Amino acid sequence: MAVGETRFPAMPVIEGLRLGTAMAGIKKPERRDLVVIEIPQGARVAGSFTRNAFCAAPVTVAKANLAACQARGEGARLLVINTGNANAGTGEVGLRDAHATCTELARLAGVPEDSVLPFSTGVIGEPLPMERLLGGLPSALESLGADDEAWQQAGEGILTTDTRAKGASVTLTIGDGAVTINGISKGSGMIKPNMATMLAFVATDAAIEQTLLDSLLRETVDRSFNCITVDGDTSTNDACVLIATGRGAEVVSDEQVAVFRDGLQRVMTELAQAIIRDGEGATKFVTLQVSEAASREEALDVAFTVAHSPLVKTALFASDANWGRILAAVGRAPVSDFDVERVTIDLGDVRLVENGGRAAGYTEEDGSRVMREEEITIRIALGRGEEGATVWTSDLSHDYVSINADYRS
């Protein structure tokens, strides 16, 4: 299942950046499961990784190699991503396998070993099938391309339980020049990113300083991937990489940065929302807007408490206007000195709660009308301050249980 349509967009070429894929048979035969992304010399690369304490071996290696590149004032040169196996919970063997993958790809491509960043996604706790993975690298390199089709195939090559490839692209006018930002992402379950979600790779031709690139990545990830949740489960393998080749327009002045930040945020948010629309078993796309909070953190706490409530999520699945479950979830959010008399809750254009209870004009008919929609916005005003946050989530359906109970993903 999935909510709405998300067609893979047209992706303009980002000069010097190429993507290749292979069918390496890592978990299943005849499936695009290995992706290589080639980054031109002189590019800047920023990364954002999971905060799960049991982070996967490739995350450990990618972080170390990226730091080594940055210390030399360089970007990484190659990303290698496999699906079908997360190489997480694999201890020493996992680290050795992640390093061996970098060594072999570096040898084939003629670049330093630590300029290769490895990424994995799939089942946790099983050793990587190294022979098949390494065997797939030459054909992935042979297929390198920069066009639409290369982007779409790379988008497909990183999927696990996802039902469709996810891409987003904007082209911005900056000064006299233009800047393109292309991105792909994957993720469908085990989605409650803490830093970055699952896998997302975003590339731009902008010419931009490393420190600025780093801070823009942090900032835009915080308001996109860190604001989505399917099931509250933070993956061991989350990573988001932002590449700037530097061959397009310069992003330097405050005005240029503002335009670029806005475009980057749009790409990040679109990729993050695409993950929710394709959430495991999703039949609804739900936007939770919390306002009038004392702090952004408090607004996020309330939004995530509602977004993770199995009772709210099953009511959404059933299109049942059982608003008492939303009220109960808001009431248990970790907010001190909560004055429920000041809280209002709206479902779409219908006021549900005011003055500590059901709103005077509320009718079940109005509530049901909104609940039947495929895209639903819930607005919660706390009456405590000026801060706010927006979180996106999906419902909890029979298909979510089936996907996670019937298959080892």
Add this chain to the structure above:
Amino acid sequence: MAVGETRFPAMPVIEGLRLGTAMAGIKKPERRDLVVIEIPQGARVAGSFTRNAFCAAPVTVAKANLAACQARGEGARLLVINTGNANAGTGEVGLRDAHATCTELARLAGVPEDSVLPFSTGVIGEPLPMERLLGGLPSALESLGADDEAWQQAGEGILTTDTRAKGASVTLTIGDGAVTINGISKGSGMIKPNMATMLAFVATDAAIEQTLLDSLLRETVDRSFNCITVDGDTSTNDACVLIATGRGAEVVSDEQVAVFRDGLQRVMTELAQAIIRDGEGATKFVTLQVSEAASREEALDVAFTVAHSPLVKTALFASDANWGRILAAVGRAPVSDFDVERVTIDLGDVRLVENGGRAAGYTEEDGSRVMREEEITIRIALGRGEEGATVWTSDLSHDYVSINADYRS
């Protein structure tokens, strides 16, 4: 569905304490849905209530009335409990209805109005059907009894989506005398108590001081009802009441208190576990034991993070030894400076994780053997200190989704 058998136990008479029920037709006809508990004069009563900010009207009134009784050095005289309607999210009307229920019952029984404590459970946000509720009070009073059958019928009269009545009883030897502790509870979904869960009523004939009774209630609730979770959703109506009639043996000396505390804890834990065994859609009863934590709070954080993980819960439902999901959930728990190298995770008698990854001797066959059992213990040692905590939970099944998506509970 429900896990294992929980037969309603034999309940010795607690002299002076009587229970009555009626079919008031609050939500459905021909259903025991109204319970009155009569408490003898001179008893001491302690209460523990939900911390949900949107607490229900009866909780507000019960807390205020209990405080008024305690200020006079008295216990409450009557408890009145309806199922089928939570009287929560009902604002001013809800408070008026809760007060009106107390007024009418006080008039019928000839006791002060504020010595009646009201409790409600059921759907949130709908007004109480006052005519039917008040109409049922006389027959509930007429049926008052102290025997086994009265306890069991009261146990049935407080159920909502529960599939069976829940009771527990112990008789302790204290000094030269004996003390009995009887309890009933209800709860099946919206279970992640914060203070006390759903509804539980425990009575003893012990003679015990009010401040000691209060602290023993807090302490035993903290290690029973506050350590269970079905879905992480804290109800608006949680309440646990402990009544001591004072007609049995005295509980005064340290040794007597220790014996009484132990017996009370057993009753509380049995009642709490009965809620999990009857959790909505439950097919597994899962014990999470976290040890070697730096604090009890940290141990609880880790245990609840695993207990609330939809991915762990669906794997349990599927009897799938997908232990990577347990590892990922432990890894995202809110614990700072987490050294995963020191963590061990055991599933029953099988070591899953050590040295940051899969345990050397682990085989899928061993893991699957444990996962197929109906009662499963997961032990997580953090290698950080001496503290620990135990939490009980159920799995996430298709029936959970059906129960909460197909019916308005």
